[in-house]
Amino acid sequence: MKGLILEPKESAAGVDIRLTVQRGVKIENLVHLCFGVLPKEGVQEININALIEDDAGVKLLAHCVFPNAVKVVHKMLADITIGNNAYYEYNEVHHHGEGGGIEVVPKAKIRVGNNSSLTTTFSLLKGRVGVFNLDYETEVLDHSSLDMTAKIYGYGDDQILIREAGRVIGESSRGLLKSRVALKENAMCEIVNELTASASGARGHVDCVEIIQGSATAKAVPIVHVTNEFAQVTHEAAIGRVDKKQVETLMARGLDEEKAIDVVVGGFLK
Secondary structure (H helix, E strand, O other): OOOEEEEEEEEEEEEEEEEEEEOOOOOOOOOOOHHHHHHEEEEEEEEEHHHHHOOOOOEEEEEEEEOOOOOOEEEEEEEEEEEOOOOOOOOOEEEEOOOOEEEEEEEEEEOOOOEEEEEEEEEEEEEOOOOEEEEEEEEEEEEEEEEEEEEEEEEEOOOOEEEEEEOOOOOOOOOEEEEEEEOOOEEEEEEEEEEEEEOOEEEEEEEEEEEOOOOOEEEEEEEEEEEOOEEEEEEEEEEEEEHHHHHHHHHEEEEEEEHHHHHHHHHHHO
C-alpha cells in the first residue's frame, strides 16, 4: 500500500513490527492486524514501533484470538510517535475461550505532536478475561487530542488491572480517558486513570463506570493534576449494580433474570 511501510520480523517468542506512514499520506482503507495463540500453552510477545509522520494518518483494527488458552501469556509493547497534523486510530478486539488460562499484558508509550489526534479502543467482551494488566502512557502537544477507551466484561475469577496516564502538556490540548467494565461472580477490577494538564487552555476528563454483580469487587482511582491556572481537568467515577428496573422490564417481556442481566450489561458495554 503506497505510503504505508509495514515490516514484520519474527522473534523467538513472537514478532517485531515496524510500521511507518510516510509524510503527507493518509491511508484511506482500514489496516487489519491479527494475533493469537491457538495451542493451550504458549508465550507470545508483540513489539510494535510505529511512526506516523507529519500530515499523515492511519486507522488500524487488531484482532487477538485465544480460544483454547490454559497457560498462555500474551505481551504487547508499543512505542508510537505521531507527528504534526497527523492522526492514529487503533482498535483492539480480543476473543478469548472459556478456560480463563491467559495473561494479557499490553503496554504502550505514545507521543502526539501538534495539531494531531490519537484514538484507542480496547474491547474484551467475549470469553474469560483471565489476568489482564494494561499500562498506557501518552503525551499530547499543542492543539492535539487523545481519546482512550477500554471496555471489558469479567467473570469467574478474572483479574483486571488498568492504568492509563495522559499528559496534555500542549496549549489548548485535549484528553479523555474512558473505562467501562462489567464484573460478575468472583471477578475483580482496579482502574487507575491519571490525567495531567499543564498548559494554557488544556482540558481533560476522566470517565470511569463499573458494574458489579455477585461477589465481584471493583475499585476506581481517578487522578487529576493541573499545574496551569488556565487549564482544567474533571472526573467522574461510579461503581454500582445493574439497573434493577431495566432487568425487571426485560423479564416482563419473557427473559429469565440471567439473560436479562446479560442484555443490560451488553448495552452498557456497547
